[in-house]
Amino acid sequence: MDAIIERQSERMITAARQITDHQCISVRERLLRVAMALKLEETNGSGRKDMIEHLHKPQNALMHQKSKQIILKEVPPILTIVLQDGIKQGLFDTPYPLECMEMVIAYLTMVFDDGFIELSKEERLNSIVCG
Structure with a gap:
C-alpha cells in the first residue's frame, strides 16, 4: 500500500509541476489547476473511488496521513513558483x-478530504475559487 500511495502522490505532484511550467496560462488559473491536480478523484485509474474509500477507513489512517504528508511537503514549493510569478x-x-x-x-x-469535511462538489469548488 505504501508503494500505491507513493505512486499516486508522484502522479499528482508531477501533474502539479507540469502546470507551473505553462507561463501562457494566467497565474490564477495555474494556481487553481494545481489545486485540482491534487484531487485524487480527478486522477486516472478505474479504482479511484475504491482507493479513496479505502484511505478513509479507520484502519488505514496511517496511509491516509502518509499521503497528506507527501502533499504538504512536496506541493508548497511548486505553488511558490506560481505565487512568485504573481508577485512579479x-x-x-x-x-x-x-x-x-x-x-x-x-x-x-x-x-478536498472527503472523509473530513462533508461538502458537495459545488461547495468545494466555491471554497477554492472564493476562499
Whole structure:
C-alpha cells in the first residue's frame, strides 16, 4: 500500500509541476489547476473511488496521513513558483510566499478530504475559487 500511495502522490505532484511550467496560462488559473491536480478523484485509474474509500477507513489512517504528508511537503514549493510569478506581476504581495503556500495546501487538503469535511462538489469548488 505504501508503494500505491507513493505512486499516486508522484502522479499528482508531477501533474502539479507540469502546470507551473505553462507561463501562457494566467497565474490564477495555474494556481487553481494545481489545486485540482491534487484531487485524487480527478486522477486516472478505474479504482479511484475504491482507493479513496479505502484511505478513509479507520484502519488505514496511517496511509491516509502518509499521503497528506507527501502533499504538504512536496506541493508548497511548486505553488511558490506560481505565487512568485504573481508577485512579479503585482497580483499578490507577501514577503513569505512559501509559508503562504504551506497554509493554502493545509487548507486544501482539509477541504478536498472527503472523509473530513462533508461538502458537495459545488461547495468545494466555491471554497477554492472564493476562499
